[in-house]
Amino acid sequence: MIKVSNLDFSYQNEKVVENINFSIKEGKSLAIIGPSGCGKSTLIYLLAGLLKPDEGVIKINGNIINNIRKKTGVILQNYGLFPWKTVFDNVALGLKVRDYDKNKIDDMVKNALEKMGISELHNKFPAELSGGQNQRVAIARSLVLNPDLLLMDEPFSALDALTREEMQNLILKIHKENNLSYLIVTHNIDEAVFLGQEIAVMKEGKFIHMIDNPYFGDIKLREKEEFFELCKELRVMMSEDDLL
């Protein structure tokens, strides 16, 4: 589905992403973990087509990405919601600019809000919602466009621990129901192990480790021994590379 080769990107003469290569098959997931400023957010922006690479190629389903792709959903760090739009209008925006019929927009948005369990919030502004509720709106805004790939940039970093787990479960559920491929950037070890079928460790713009996660997909994984083992393994690995 995604094939990234020799990807380079510099920001003001500083290399932020350096020689990154990886691929993700359809319906799979990748978690990218690394400290702040390691270039992981930039990588998401590049994959989303919001930034253009200096070198290298990103291919999604065989097509080279150098602009926004219609079937890619993006969830940015601070939810990316517009404070001047209500929940309904935030979710409807992508459909409106695609010139969908008004009744169809109504149905699709209502459906998406219902799926996320936030129907009653449709008239509220983002400032009136909790972090978890805003995150649900952001997910609804992406899913309403029916993506086959979801890119998430530290989506849950501002949430409390319980809400964060609830959101992780939600992503896993959506992934299973829709065979949705996704890529999640995080600085949280638990999150990477729970949500990454593969886990990439990133340091100074490079992928320094790629780990396969055989336990991925179990909603009860957090309660199991293997989960802690893998977390520990990842932690030791990162500590040896001076990332912790």
Next chain:
Amino acid sequence: MIKRSRLNTLYGAIFIIAIWWLMHLFYSSSVIPSPYIVIINFFNKLLPVLIPHIAMSLYRIITAVLLAVIVGISIGLLTGVNEKVDQFFSPVIYLLYPIPKIAFLPLFMLLFGLGNSSKIILIMVIVIFQIIVTTRDSVKNINPEYFYSARSVGVKGWKIYRHVIFPAILPQILTALRITVGTSIAVLFYAENFATQYGIGYYIMNSWIMVNYVDMFTGILAISILGLLIFQVIDLLEEKYCHWVKVGNQEEREIR
């Protein structure tokens, strides 16, 4: 919300009228007539005398402010979005901004005639700088994440203006308008002292020359109400289009 602001307006009016009445008692001269007499006079003269003056003043101020908003926002957007245009225009704006434009009224009257044009242009020139500077700064201050977010769901071209830029800068523009409208009414009053027989400014000064202080105060009352009405229109626009700002502020206060 609106109910409470109406109560506040009423409270403010009663307070001011009380002070006025005390000053009337204290001075006990015809220079400060009693509020009661002025208010009665206001209603008696409203239809036959005041309305034409108010209408003329309103026409001048609304035309000037609309022109300033349209031209000012356009220049502000150009300079805010495009760094090169900004480098070209900003030094000029910076130098012109603090100049007291009101001093140019004689020149404007020579250039644009003694009629409405010179008065409208004077008010417009005064309001426009505030709008340009506010628009430019607000555009530059929009969080870049909003642009990424909009593009990520497929918003592009002029739709970025409609969905991101305009709504993001509207609250600051309304605030700038509120500040400049006060100034522009003062300028209107000044401009209407010259070469006109209509306008609330003319009415006040004419009553003063005729030593009719009741009429003079009636005119002052009328121009005050005019200002208040314009303020309330801005408030209504804010309530309708910028409700989200209020909601955000309220949440913040509650958290504290």
